Amino acid sequence: MPSPALPEKRWSIDLEKSIQEAHYADNALYTQRYAFNPDSGKEIFVIDTPPPYPSGTWHIGAVAQYSMIDVIARSQRLLGKEVYFPWGVDRNGINIEFVVERNTKRKMKTYDRAEFLELCRTTIEEFTEAMRHTGKRVGLSCDYDREYLTDAPDYRSVTQSIFVELFKKGDVIEDLRPNIYDPVEGTTIADAEVERLPRKTKLVDVRWTCEDGTELVISTTRPEMICACGVVVVHPEDERYTHLVGQKVALPLETNGREKTVNIMTHPSVKSDFGTGILMVCSFGDQNDVAVFRELGLTPFQAIDLDGKMTDVAGPFAGMKVIEARNAAIEALEIQGDLVQAVERNQDIPVSERGKNPVEIILLKEWYVRQTHIQEKMKEHVDEIEFHPPRNRQFLLDWMDNISIDWPISRRRWYHTEIPIWYSEDNSKVIVPPSGTYVQPWRESPPSGSRVLDRVTREDLGSYDDLEADLGLVTGEEKVFDTWMDSSNSNLFVSGYLNHPEVFEKAFPTAFRPQGKEIVRTWLYYTLLKSTLVLDQPGFKHVWIDGLGMDPWGRKMSKSLGNGIDADSVLECGAGGRTGSWKVKGPDKTVSLRANKIGSECFRLWKACDAQVGDDFHINPEEIEKKYFGVLTKLFNVARFASQFDVPTNLDEEPKHLEPEDRWILAEFQRTMNSVEAAWSDLDIYTATQGLKTFGTGLLPSHYLEMVKSRLYDEDIAAAWTLHRIVRDFMAAFSPVCPFFTHHISQTVYGHSSVDIDSFPVQAFSEVAAGTEEGLRLCKLSTELQDFNSQVWGAKKESGTSLNQPIQGIVVPESLVEFEGTLTRMHKLE
RNA sequence: GGGCUCGUGGUCUAGGGGUUAUGACGUCGCCUUCACAUGGCGAAGAUCGUCGGUUCAAUUCCGACCGAGCCCA
Numbered sequence: 022m023p024s025p026a027l028p029e030k031r032w033s034i035d036l037e038k039s040i041q042e043a044h045y046a047d048n049a050l051y052t053q054r055y056a057f058n059p060d061s062g063k064e065i066f067v068i069d070t071p072p073p074y075p076s077g078t079w080h081i082g083a084v085a086q087y088s089m090i091d092v093i094a095r096s097q098r099l100l101g102k103e104v105y106f107p108w109g110v111d112r113n114g115i116n117i118e119f120v121v122e123r124n125t126k127r128k129m130k131t132y133d134r135a136e137f138l139e140l141c142r143t144t145i146e147e148f149t150e151a152m153r154h155t156g157k158r159v160g161l162s163c164d165y166d167r168e169y170l171t172d173a174p175d176y177r178s179v180t181q182s183i184f185v186e187l188f189k190k191g192d193v194i195e196d197l198r199p200n201i202y203d204p205v206e207g208t209t210i211a212d213a214e215v216e217r218l219p220r221k222t223k224l225v226d227v228r229w230t231c232e233d234g235t236e237l238v239i240s241t242t243r244p245e246m247i248c249a250c251g252v253v254v255v256h257p258e259d260e261r262y263t264h265l266v267g268q269k270v271a272l273p274l275e276t277n278g279r280e281k282t283v284n285i286m287t288h289p290s291v292k293s294d295f296g297t298g299i300l301m302v303c304s305f306g307d308q309n310d311v312a313v314f315r316e317l318g319l320t321p322f323q324a325i326d327l328d329g330k331m332t333d334v335a336g337p338f339a340g341m342k343v344i345e346a347r348n349a350a351i352e353a354l355e356i357q358g359d360l361v362q363a364v365e366r367n368q369d370i371p372v373s374e375r376g377k378n379p380v381e382i383i384l385l386k387e388w389y390v391r392q393t394h395i396q397e398k399m400k401e402h403v404d405e406i407e408f409h410p411p412r413n414r415q416f417l418l419d420w421m422d423n424i425s426i427d428w429p430i431s432r433r434r435w436y437h438t439e440i441p442i443w444y445s446e447d448n449s450k451v452i453v454p455p456s457g458t459y460v461q462p463w464r465e466s467p468p469s470g471s472r473v474l475d476r477v478t479r480e481d482l483g484s485y486d487d488l489e490a491d492l493g494l495v496t497g498e499e500k501v502f503d504t505w506m507d508s509s510n511s512n513l514f515v516s517g518y519l520n521h522p523e524v525f526e527k528a529f530p531t532a533f534r535p536q537g538k539e540i541v542r543t544w545l546y547y548t549l550l551k552s553t554l555v556l557d558q559p560g561f562k563h564v565w566i567d568g569l570g571m572d573p574w575g576r577k578m579s580k581s582l583g584n585g586i587d588a589d590s591v592l593e594c595g596a597g598g599r600t601g602s603w604k605v606k607g608p609d610k611t612v613s614l615r616a617n618k619i620g621s622e623c624f625r626l627w628k629a630c631d632a633q634v635g636d637d638f639h640i641n642p643e644e645i646e647k648k649y650f651g652v653l654t655k656l657f658n659v660a661r662f663a664s665q666f667d668v669p670t671n672l673d674e675e676p677k678h679l680e681p682e683d684r685w686i687l688a689e690f691q692r693t694m695n696s697v698e699a700a701w702s703d704l705d706i707y708t709a710t711q712g713l714k715t716f717g718t719g720l721l722p723s724h725y726l727e728m729v730k731s732r733l734y735d736e737d738i739a740a741a742w743t744l745h746r747i748v749r750d751f752m753a754a755f756s757p758v759c760p761f762f763t764h765h766i767s768q769t770v771y772g773h774s775s776v777d778i779d780s781f782p783v784q785a786f787s788e789v790a791a792g793t794e795e796g797l798r799l800c801k802l803s804t805e806l807q808d809f810n811s812q813v814w815g816a817k818k819e820s821g822t823s824l825n826q827p828i829q830g831i832v833v834p835e836s837l838v839e840f841e842g843t844l845t846r847m848h849k850l851e
Numbered sequence: 852g853g854g855c856u857c858g859u860g861g862u863c864u865a866g867g868g869g870u871u872a873u874g875a876c877g878u879c880g881c882c883u884u885c886a887c888a889u890g891g892c893g894a895a896g897a898u899c900g901u902c903g904g905u906u907c908a909a910u911u912c913c914g915a916c917c918g919a920g921c922c923c924a
Contacts, residue, residue, distance in 0.1 A: 648876050654889040662886035818892050
């Protein structure tokens with residue numbers, strides 16, 4: 022027997038790693054394979070990959086999702102598309118500021134701004150490097166040479182240019198509105214940066230007096246805010262207070278510069294069973310107050326300043342810190358005799374994630390992107406986008422229905438993209454930079470080519486170069502953008518907007534947006550908003566929304582639960598003979614999970630086969646190995662078995678004579694390949710992979726191989742041709758899922774790597790093509806053939822006959838008569 | 852508390868108004884070493900979350916509830 026061309030006895034993690042390393046080491050070949058070449062003439066398929074945020078560890082669920090994006094990228098290349106699979110890293114934002122503060126034990130605002138930015142940049146670069154490594158370990162075929170970083174000038178200039186464009190069109194506005202503010206850190210923060218901590222607070226009952234002398238008792242934890250009270254409300258169906266509605270009630274504490282009474286009105290948000298069922302609404306005690314002020318059209322008071330101190334409106338308490346003012350107010354109420362009672366109470370209060378400081382909602386002049394006026398238009402665009410799975414479109418539509426206020430985009434932070442604007446000395450004019458320029462207004466003057474605009478009407482008044490002398494002392498904006506302002510340009514950036522107009526022409530709407538469902542309302546929504554505002558087009562052709570990676574019991578993985586599984590440990594499991602073990606906190610007790618070998622190919626196969634896109638998936642290394650490593654072994658063995666027979670010189674030309682079993686398996690193979698090709702076209706990883714797995718581990722080895730073994734050993738040309746043709750094309754179709762596995766086999770056995778194939782292998786076998794009468798007839802025989810083989814194997818088992826011993830009394834049924842000779846030989850029927 | 856999504860053998864999963872509900876892993880029994888024990892044959896194991904409704908007929912459609920998850924309060 023000739024020795025197999027595939028020398029390795031089995032697939033192993035060490036083999037996988039050495040193939041992978043060689044693959045990434047040859048940069049010229051890598052570029053030829055995977056780099057984006059917009060001039061290739063092929064249909065362009067740009068993937069708007071979610072740029073990961075480097076924070077030290079990359080969540081295994083995200084790595085799994087990323088590997089599926091790679092499957093899409095590779096399958097689209099296989100279908101002949103020119104794929105741009107960018108490698109981008111999101112590096113703007115608050116997280117890295119936290120890390121630097123923690124590392125240096127110094128607050129951001131105690132630094133020189135430039136110095137702090139440099140610290141952030143060097144710190145995040147270390148994290149980025151670890152992420153690149155994991156990306157390659159899981160086999161991503163990104164265009165790493167074109168890596169983009171959202172904190173780099175080329176990326177930030179796009180964000181700034183879009184801002185300027187929207188500002189000119191009037192879709193970006195500045196306004197004084199309530200914002201969440203951390204008075205200790207001195208910065209606005211986003212909703213997402215607020216968390217709740219339990220604290221003991223005093224709930225005080227305060228007596229208020231109406232104009233007709235009726236006395237009310239209102240419970241509050243924030244008596245210092247009485248000075249900012251705009252209205253007192255009760256529930257519309259609360260009959261206890263119906264008679265009070267419409268009256269005026271006097272504020273029980275002294276104030277300064279405002280009317281001393283407020284109206285009593287109704288509002289459905291009041292909880293009648295809380296305290297006395299009467300609520301004072303202040304600007305702003307909490308988010309509900311903000312909503313009530315807006316709905317009732319009340320003018321808010323500024324009761325707390327940027328230092329967290331009470332303003333003049335607080336009368337005697339002006340200048341005190343919030344907590345001091347609260348105690349002073351309680352004392353004053355007690356002296357006046359208006360304090361009915363005070364009880365200690367546990368309450369979850371909103372604090373900043375960063376400093377654990379209680380946050381306040383205060384009025385600040387900030388920048389906003391207008392969005393409420395454009396929802397209908399956006400919906401039309403969303404209708405044109407194909408969602409995978411279709412049901413996940415609903416996440417977006419529901420969120421769009423809830424949009425009621427504009428998007429605040431400015432932040433008082435540093436490691437973000439700067440808002441590109443300067444103000445004239447009299448504040449009536451603004452200066453904006455020319456498109457494509459990255460500027461840092463907090464430390465630079467406007468560059469040459471900047472335009473001067475009227476701050477209100479947005480009228481273009483001329484160039485900065487001409488008008489500079491008339492503007493007086495120009496001040497640069499110090500604020501920066503919300504990071505979503507950057508992230509929501511990713512599709513524009515990777516599709517070539519501004520930087521490569523000729524590519525953009527061909528590449529937009531961006532072909533493919535893959536992402537997790539938890540950021541539909543941020544990343545997806547804001548991106549589509551931008552596409553509508555800037556280009557009046559849908560941002561994408563396909564949006565692919567995957568579920569989340571959960572722990573083995575279906576719970577979210579988190580540091581606090583202690584149920585996380587590190588991605589690298591799974592990918593390296595089995596390397597160098599080291600096994601993997603994970604201690605994971607389960608619902609009842611800590612469970613120890615063990616696996617011997619997983620690696621990237623098995624990990625990818627698992628994700629591709631185990632869950633449909635859109636479903637949450639449980640990550641259990643034990644299960645990954647048990648269910649899918651065997652599949653790789655089986656496929657490897659089939660290839661290794663085939664590789665001991667000479668490869669016919671021309672695999673593309675069908676031999677003159679094929680035996681019935683060859684024609685049968687070719688018909689089945691063709692059917693599988695057709696459905697796999699259709700599935701790859703539909704971005705349906707699950708169906709494609711399942712189809713290949715079923716064929717490659719079932720029909721092919723168990724039935725066809727057993728039928729043709731003796732012919733193969735007799736050096737039958739038709740059998741060798743059929744087997745090799747199938748194995749070769751199978752590896753091509755399977756290469757998106759397990760690129761290194763198929764690369765190794767196809768390169769070794771056929772001298773041509775499956776990852777270099779750029780058109781789906783055509784199966785045009787004479788007479789047996791799927792859909793032809795003969796093809797259908799042969800496929801219909803499959804079930805019968807499998808049943809017959811099982812029947813013989815079962816009969817041998819029952820009679821204690823070994824499989825290679827003859828058996829008597831079994832007759833090939835009439836329907837399988839064309840296989841009679843083969844089956845008789847295969848089973849040694851007598 | 853609100854909105855949305857999901858709920859199929861021990862675990863994961865396919866499917867879908869109609870006779871015995873798909874497959875995989877695991878379990879149990881048997882076989883075997885001629886590419887593959889990372890194999891083969893076979894068995895057990897599911898009132899398709901619960902309760903109502905629509906229907907000649909529901910696990911499949913509708914509603915409520917329960918449970919899980921996501922996002923937002």
